[in-house]
C-alpha cells in the first residue's frame with residue numbers, strides 16, 4: 662500500500678453542474694495510481710445513511726453533518742475522500758472544513774441555464790413544473806463558495822480537463 666496523507670476533496674455545486682462526473686474521474690485515476698480512495702455521493706448517501714431526511718434547510722444541514730462525520734473518520738485513517746454533495750449552505754461547509762481539517766473545497770461552477778439543459782435526471786423539469794419543491798437553483802438557494810481551493814467552470818472545460826485540474830491542485834497542496 663502507498664504511504665498517503667488523508668484528505669477530503671469536497672465538490673459543491675448546483676444539480677447537474679458535474680460533481681459526480683468529475684469526482685468519479687479523479688477516483689479512477691487515483692485508484693490506478695494505488696491510492697486508497699472512498700467516494701461519498703449525495704445520491705447514494707441519501708438512499709442509505711440519510712434516507713430519513715428531506716430537503717429543508719435543517720435536513721440539508723443534517724445530511725452534511727452526518728457525511729462530515731464519516732469523511733472525518735476516513736480522512737483521519739489516511740484515505741483520499743472524494744465527497745460530492747450540492748451542499749448549498751456556506752456556513753455548513755465551513756463547519757465541515759473546520760471538523761475535517763485536511764479539506765479541499767472545489768466549486769463546480771456552471772450557469773443554471775446550462776445545468777437545466779443537461780438535466781440528466783429530469784429533476785429541473787419537475788422543479789420548473791412545480792412537482793418538486795425546494796430544488797436548488799430553482800426554488801432553493803445556493804450559496805457560492807467565497808474562498809474555495811479550486812473553481813472549475815464546467816460549461817467551458819471537459820470532464821477530463823476538470824479532473825486533471827483537481828489532481829494538479831491536490832498535488833500542489835501536498836496530498837499526492
Ligand SMILES: Nc1ncnc2c1ncn2[C@@H]1O[C@H](COP(=O)(O)OP(=O)(O)OP(=O)(O)O)[C@@H](O)[C@H]1O
Pocket residue numbers: 674675676677678679680681682683703704745746747769779781782814815816817818819820821823
Ligand atoms: N466539464 C464537465 N464536468 C462535469 N460534467 C460535465 C462537464 N461537461 C459536461 N458535463 C456533463 O454534465 C453532466 C453532469 O452530471 P453529474 O451527475 O456529474 O452532476 P452532479 O453535479 O453530480 O449533479 P447532482 O447534484 O444532481 O448529483 C454529465 O452528463 C456530464 O457528462
Ligand SMILES: [Mg+2]
Pocket residue numbers: 680681682702703704745
Ligand atoms: Mg451527483
